[in-house]
Amino acid sequence: MATRIGMDTIELQTPVFAESYAAVGGALENGGLLQGKLARVFDDATLGLDSWEKAEAQLQQAAADAALLRAGRKGADVDLHIAGDLLGQCSASMFAGRGLGIPFAGVYGACSTMALSMAMGALMLESGAVGTVLAGTSSHFCAAEKQFRQPLEYGGQRPPTAQWTATAAGAVLLSAAGDAPKITQLQFGRVVDLGVKDAHNMGAAMAPAAANTIGAFFRDTRTMPADYDLILTGDLGLVGSDLLRQLLLSDWGVALGNNHKDCGLLLYHEEQANEINAGASGCGCSAAVLCGEILPLIAAGHLTRVLFVATGALLSSVSPLQGESIPAVAHAVLIEGQK
Amino acid sequence: MATRIGMDTIELQTPVFAESYAAVGGALENGGLLQGKLARVFDDATLGLDSWEKAEAQLQQAAADAALLRAGRKGADVDLHIAGDLLGQCSASMFAGRGLGIPFAGVYGACSTMALSMAMGALMLESGAVGTVLAGTSSHFCAAEKQFRQPLEYGGQRPPTAQWTATAAGAVLLSAAGDAPKITQLQFGRVVDLGVKDAHNMGAAMAPAAANTIGAFFRDTRTMPADYDLILTGDLGLVGSDLLRQLLLSDWGVALGNNHKDCGLLLYHEEQANEINAGASGCGCSAAVLCGEILPLIAAGHLTRVLFVATGALLSSVSPLQGESIPAVAHAVLIEGQK
Numbered sequence: 001m002a003t004r005i006g007m008d009t010i011e012l013q014t015p016v017f018a019e020s021y022a023a024v025g026g027a028l029e030n031g032g033l034l035q036g037k038l039a040r041v042f043d044d045a046t047l048g049l050d051s052w053e054k055a056e057a058q059l060q061q062a063a064a065d066a067a068l069l070r071a072g073r074k075g076a077d078v079d080l081h082i083a084g085d086l087l088g089q090c091s092a093s094m095f096a097g098r099g100l101g102i103p104f105a106g107v108y109g110a111c112s113t114m115a116l117s118m119a120m121g122a123l124m125l126e127s128g129a130v131g132t133v134l135a136g137t138s139s140h141f142c143a144a145e146k147q148f149r150q151p152l153e154y155g156g157q158r159p160p161t162a163q164w165t166a167t168a169a170g171a172v173l174l175s176a177a178g179d180a181p182k183i184t185q186l187q188f189g190r191v192v193d194l195g196v197k198d199a200h201n202m203g204a205a206m207a208p209a210a211a212n213t214i215g216a217f218f219r220d221t222r223t224m225p226a227d228y229d230l231i232l233t234g235d236l237g238l239v240g241s242d243l244l245r246q247l248l249l250s251d252w253g254v255a256l257g258n259n260h261k262d263c264g265l266l267l268y269h270e271e272q273a274n275e276i277n278a279g280a281s282g283c284g285c286s287a288a289v290l291c292g293e294i295l296p297l298i299a300a301g302h303l304t305r306v307l308f309v310a311t312g313a314l315l316s317s318v319s320p321l322q323g324e325s326i327p328a329v330a331h332a333v334l335i336e337g338q339k
Numbered sequence: 340m341a342t343r344i345g346m347d348t349i350e351l352q353t354p355v356f357a358e359s360y361a362a363v364g365g366a367l368e369n370g371g372l373l374q375g376k377l378a379r380v381f382d383d384a385t386l387g388l389d390s391w392e393k394a395e396a397q398l399q400q401a402a403a404d405a406a407l408l409r410a411g412r413k414g415a416d417v418d419l420h421i422a423g424d425l426l427g428q429c430s431a432s433m434f435a436g437r438g439l440g441i442p443f444a445g446v447y448g449a450c451s452t453m454a455l456s457m458a459m460g461a462l463m464l465e466s467g468a469v470g471t472v473l474a475g476t477s478s479h480f481c482a483a484e485k486q487f488r489q490p491l492e493y494g495g496q497r498p499p500t501a502q503w504t505a506t507a508a509g510a511v512l513l514s515a516a517g518d519a520p521k522i523t524q525l526q527f528g529r530v531v532d533l534g535v536k537d538a539h540n541m542g543a544a545m546a547p548a549a550a551n552t553i554g555a556f557f558r559d560t561r562t563m564p565a566d567y568d569l570i571l572t573g574d575l576g577l578v579g580s581d582l583l584r585q586l587l588l589s590d591w592g593v594a595l596g597n598n599h600k601d602c603g604l605l606l607y608h609e610e611q612a613n614e615i616n617a618g619a620s621g622c623g624c625s626a627a628v629l630c631g632e633i634l635p636l637i638a639a640g641h642l643t644r645v646l647f648v649a650t651g652a653l654l655s656s657v658s659p660l661q662g663e664s665i666p667a668v669a670h671a672v673l674i675e676g677q678k
Contacts, residue, residue, distance in 0.1 A: 001340070002468035004418075008442055010468040051661045079343075080527060088427035088486075090447040091655035094530065098653075098666040103347055103527040105459060105670075106447035106653075108429040120444060120459065126466035129341035129349040147427075188419060188442040191433065314437075314445075316430035322390045327437040331444075 002126040006220025009187045009332075016122040017178030018335070019132070020073075022066035023292030024059060025284070026141075026167035032269040037292040039066035045142060045167055052143035053087060056169075057095035059284075060085065060138035063169035063291070064100055067134065071173050075100050078173070079130035082117040084108045085138050085283050086165075087147065088317065092138050102134060110312030111206075111235055112189070113137035114170060114287040115331035119186040121174045122333070131176045138169035139282030147317050148199060161201040163237045163264055163281035170287025172295070181298040185221065185334040189213040191314065193327040199320040202281055203240025203264070206311040209328035210236060210244050214309055215252035217332050225257055230306045232294060233330075234263030234286025237279030240311075241265060263289040263310075286310045298337040306335045341465040345559025347552075348526045348671075355461040356517030357674070358471070359412075361405035362631030363398060364623070365480075365506035371608040376631040378405035384481060384506055391482035392426060395508075396434035398623075399424065399477035402508035402630070403439055406473065410512050414439050417512070418469035421456040423447045424477050424622050425504075426486065427656065431477050441473060449651030450545075450574055451528070452476040453509060453626040454670040457647075458525040460513045461672070470515045477508035478621030486656050487538060500540040502576045502603055502620035509626025511634070520637040524560065524673040528552040530653065532666040538659040541620055542579025542603070545650040548667035549575060549583050552648055554591035556671050564596055569645045571633060572669075573602030573625025576618030579650075580604060602628040602649075625649045637676040645674045 001013045022039040030041045040062050047055040060083065068074060075081075081102035083093035090106050097104040109116035114137050121133035142152055144165035150156040174183070192212050196205040210233050218224060225231060236244055241262045248254040263286040264279030290308060297303045314327040340352045361378040369380045379401050386394040399422065407413060414420075420441035422432035429445050436443040448455035453476050460472035481491055483504035489495040513522070531551050535544040549572050557563060564570060575583055580601045587593040602625040603618030629647060636642045653666040 002466045004468055051657075053655070053657060053661065054663070084445075084447055086428070087655060088657070089425070089449065089653070089655035091653075091658055093447075094653035094655070094666055095658075095663070097668075098530040098532050101529055104530050104668060105455060105527050106423075106668075108423055108432075108445035108447045110428065116444060120463070123463045123466045123468060124459070126468065127341045127462045129343055129462060129465065188444050190440055191437040191443050193437050314428065314430075314433035316392070316426060316428035316433070318390075318392060318427070319430055319434075322392065324393075324434070327433055329436075329443060329445075 002123060008216045009185055009220035011185050012126055015182035015184050016125045017175045018181045018295055019173045019175040019178050020067045020071035021172045021291040021295045022063050022070060023170045023288035024063045025288055029166055029168045033266050034288060034292040052140055053091055056092040056138050056140035056143050060092050060096040060136060060169045061099045063171040064134055064136050067171040067173050075102050078102045078132045078134050081134045082107055082121050083136045084113045086110060086144055110314055111281055111283050112310040112312030112329055112331050113283045114290060115308055115310035115333050118172060118333050119331050122183045122186060125174060125176050133174040134171060135174060136171035137283040137287045139165050139284035141165045141167045144282060158277055159200045160277055161239050162277045163202055163279050164276035165282035166267055166280045166285035168284030168288035170291035172291060180337040181295050181335050183333055184336050187213055187217050187332040189330040191327045191329050193325050195325045197325045199315060202313045203237040203278060204243055205313045205326035206328040207236055207240040207243035207247060209330040210309055210311045211247035213330035213332050215248060218254060228259060228305045228307050229303045231260045232306055233309045235281040236262045237264040239278050298335060301337060304337045308333045308335055347555045348524055348559035350524050351465055354521035354523050355464045356514045357520045357634055358512045358514040358517050359406045359410035360511045360630040360634045361402050361409060362509045362627035363402045364627055368505055368507045372605050373627060373631040391479055392430055395431040395477050395479035395482050399431050399435040399475060399508045400438045402510040403473055403475050406510040406512050414441050417441045417471045417473050420473045421446055421460050422475045423452045425449060425483055449653055450620055450622050451649040451651030451668055451670045452622045453629060454647055454649035454672050457511060457672050458670050461522045461525060464513060464515050472513040473510060474513060475510035476622040476626045478504050478623035480504045480506045483621055497616055498539045499616055500578050501616045502541055502618050503615035504621035505606055505619045505624040507623030507627035509630035519676040520634050520674050522672055523675050526552055526556050526671040528669040530666045530668050532664050534664045536664045538654060541652045542576040542617060543582055544652045544665035545667040546575055546579040546582035546586060548669040549648055549650045550586035552669035552671050554587060557593060567598060567644045567646050568642045570599045571645055572648045574620040575601045576603040578617050637674060640676060643676045647672045647674055
């Protein structure tokens with residue numbers, strides 16, 4: 001069972017455990033923070049397949065397979081598979097769902113999907129009807145550029161505010177019984193749109209949603225930044241992270257400290273910065289950072305309270321061309337270790 | 340709380356109630372079964388907006404607004420909004436979510452979305468954390484044709500197996516307390532793909548998923564077709580409905596009787612058949628039939644046990660062009676009235 005705290009936050013009376021987790025990625029993603037921490041590395045971004053979309057589906061399935069393998073489980077042991085991604089009709093997840101054969105619920109939250117699938121999975125576990133939920137997502141640089149901006153062959157120049165969609169995937173096996181890491185609180189965000197129209201500036205579009213969710217979370221739980229070992233947003237990048245600090249200060253009176261990190265600024269190392277401009281993005285970015293780096297640190301006792309706030313820009317491949325501004329959403333999951 | 344029955348089916352120990360519901364649609368959708376039953380009719384398919392995508396978002400928001408109005412509630416009274424649609428990046432739902440301002444969880448199940456959003460909403464209500472959930476979806480003929488097949492201006496000929504995407508939306512306000520109609524059991528389907536590759540034959544692609552979910556539901560609940568007033572699939576159309584009967588008989592030994600109806604064959608009347616070929620489809624079809632016709636019949640005591648099985652073809656706008664077959668899924672929700 002779960003209960004409401006304040007206006008928007010939900011507390012799980014029975015914690016939900018991250019039984020296993022895995023991240024996979026491409027060569028670039030193996031060059032930064034996650035070097036040596038990916039369950040599989042695909043040096044060839046095609047994964048040997050004949051389309052970027054098929055490659056992304058395979059990437060997502062590889063993360064799910066790795067998480068299941070680490071738990072010593074098969075698909076038949078899992079009650080529900082929740083997944084989504086950025087591609088039209090969430091096709092990477094649909095084809096990964098076909099490969100896994102588990103009862104399947106598709107979700108859509110753009111780059112907030114890792115938190116969304118974990119939050120929905122956790123609440124469904126709280127209902128008592130399911131005992132294990134596989135939550136996952138993916139993104140692929142080439143598939144995303146082709147869909148949202150230009151095909152790579154066009155060679156379009158990327159402005160400094162642009163973020164680099166990670167070729168990566170993550171999966172978490174949630175379970176009703178277990179040890180740390182555990183999910184204890186969560187929040188579904190509201191859609192926020194302050195009018196940003198630039199599809200090359202996702203950070204600016206998403207920062208207001210992140211500020212709204214984090215501010216509401218602190219208000220509802222009567223906590224402040226110092227109560228957390230890590231406040232992990234994803235993926236605001238350089239531009240969005242700065243805006244988040246400004247908005248939290250001006251709208252909520254909250255000053256973020258050094259315990260705030262953004263997945264978009266963690267994934268790649270500094271020497272990769274020329275290529276990636278304002279940071280990493282894509283559903284796979286926060287998924288891979290969470291599953292490849294943060295959950296292992298919580299399990300090892302190096303982090304105890306992590307507020308994971310994944311952000312999604314809810315534009316479509318056509319909405320910016322039709323003059324629409326970019327709505328955004330941020331979902332929060334509090335993940336705790338052993339005290 | 341909820342519990343598992345058999346392998347795949349979930350029973351709600353506390354029923355979830357459909358507090359209010361509403362369907363909206365275009366002129367064509369007001370010409371058949373739902374004549375006079377739509378909360379709003381939009382004779383102009385553009386809804387006065389400058390793109391089909393914006394029109395669909397507006398359509399979806401109109402259904403949500405109508406359901407809230409009938410319940411005498413405002414968005415601020417609702418704990419969670421769950422919605423999805425067929426457009427790339429579920430854009431109709433994302434923009435409707437922006438308009439409604441309720442904590443928002445996006446889902447993707449193609450034409451199974453009405454059942455998917457109700458099933459996920461019902462389980463999240465069972466957790467005790469939320470008291471009201473707004474579940475909804477939409478589709479728009481012009482937006483769907485442009486995306487999945489050809490822009491209307493191309494004037495492509497539609498083969499006899501093609502279905503007509505409904506310009507319609509439906510919304511249900513689910514509540515933890517109330518009267519009939521109520522959701523008592525549900526099932527998340529598995530992704531099934533028997534290799535159909537024809538994007539003009541959705542019925543054939545989806546029938547195996549419908550057969551799998553219905554067969555598993557009967558197996559898990561130890562029931563048979565005669566135990567239901569209505570087994571309502573959506574949207575298999577002429578071709579898929581026939582295949583469903585064949586597959587249920589051959590694979591599960593279940594003979595569907597006259598209490599099986601398909602939303603794709605209910606929405607439009609016979610005189611519209613020349614235009615619509617094998618029947619109606621689109622997320623909005625089963626949503627509008629359920630919200631405009633079936634839920635009111637349950638509330639009025641004319642139907643007592645309705646097994647609603649919405650089916651989704653999980654192709655993307657590019658996957659058939661890349662040689663992929665069409666995976667499909669079917670989610671089931673048992674809706675009961677007063678006995």
